[in-house]
Amino acid sequence: MKTYGLIGFPLSHSFSKKYFTEKFINEGIKDHQYELFPIESIKSLPDLLVKNPSLYGLNVTIPHKVAVMPFLNDIEEAAEKIGAVNCIAIRSFEGETYLKGFNTDAFGFETSLKPLLEPQHKKALIFGDGGAAKAVKYVLEKLNIQFQVVVRKATEGTILYTQVTDEILQSHKLLINTTPLGMSPNIDTFPEINYNILGKDHLAYDLVYNPLETAFLLKAAEQGAKTKNGLEMLHQQAEKAWCIWNNIL
Template identity: 60%
Template sequence: MRRFGLIGFPLSHSFSKKFFTQKFAAENICGCAYELFPIENVELLPGLIAQDQELEGINVTIPYKLAVISYLDEIDEAAAQIGAVNCIAVKRSNGRLFLKGYNTDAYGFEESLAPMLEPHHTRALVLGNGGAAKAVKYVLNKLGIPFLVVIRKPGSETFLYDRITAEVLKEYTILINTTPLGMSPDYDSCPEIPYESLSDRHLAYDLVYNPEETVFLRKSKEKGAKVKNGMEMLYLQAERSWYIWNSK
């Protein structure tokens, strides 16, 4: 039995387990299972891997995306630059264990965003500067798209919400919400930006995927903006994990 799983704490619900369980069934992938490992401390990770010799791949969620790095033998370029790992490949050879970390969030976001970009989408506003923003900033840098990070309180290398004007929005035509505003059950909240200044030249991307259409996306769409939620990114990063686990 090939085993894969998700570590984090708590793990009250999991997209990953549902996704992979359905994938294995739909694609007739036999001899594979995906489990949840709600470990209360990241220090339990080595023991988990040692005890389960069939464990070949691990997804990582809050709060361990940074903490797991010290337990790995190697991390890929994206994970190193972002400073977060959400996928681990577990390799065993001649009794030796080798753990390599990846960040598939960056892959998922880039593959999801890129097809929507048009020539006038040259600058971006990244709304929020938490953990979810890290992969977004990495991808924008990779694509050569200048951006401003927008937050509510003054900070270095950031931009305040009350400074977003109609003039700013003429120049910054990509808006990416990395905050939890609008996420279930907080359906009525949204980033405080002048939505009346948006147009069909804008692209609004929300990392939130539940609900399918947040207030941020609805208000942006009402002004003609192209919109997209984070569901495709989620599927793409999961598929990327599967690709990594099956690569030699």
């Protein structure tokens, strides 16, 4: 039996377990299972690996995407540049466990974003500056899209929501929410900007996928903006992880 799983804390609900369990059933993949491993401290990882010798791969979620990096034997270049790992391939060599880290969030985001981009999407506003924003910044830099990060508490290189002027909204046609604002059960929350400025040339992308249409996307759509939720990104990053775990690259 090959085991895959998700580490993070807490793990009250998991897209990954449902996705991979259904994948195994629908594609007739036998002797495979996907489990949840809620570990509060990343220091528990070595013990987890010892107790679960059938593990071939792990997904990594909050709060371990950065803290897990020192525990890895190798890290792909993209994950190194992003500064976060959300996928680990596990192999055994001569009795030793070998861990390699990857970031599939960037792949998922880029793959789902690129078909929507138009010539006017040369500048972006990124709402939030947490772990999820790391992969978004990496992709925007790769695509030569300038960006400004918007946060609630000022840090170097960012601006506050109160500093997002109408002129900034008019010149930044790509809006990306990387925060939990609007995520169930807090579906009435959203990045506080002047949505009246948005129009048909804007593209609003929300990494949140539950609900499928957040308040952020609804408000943008009401002004004629194109919208995209995070579900396809999630599917793409999951399939990328499957390819990594099984060396289908």
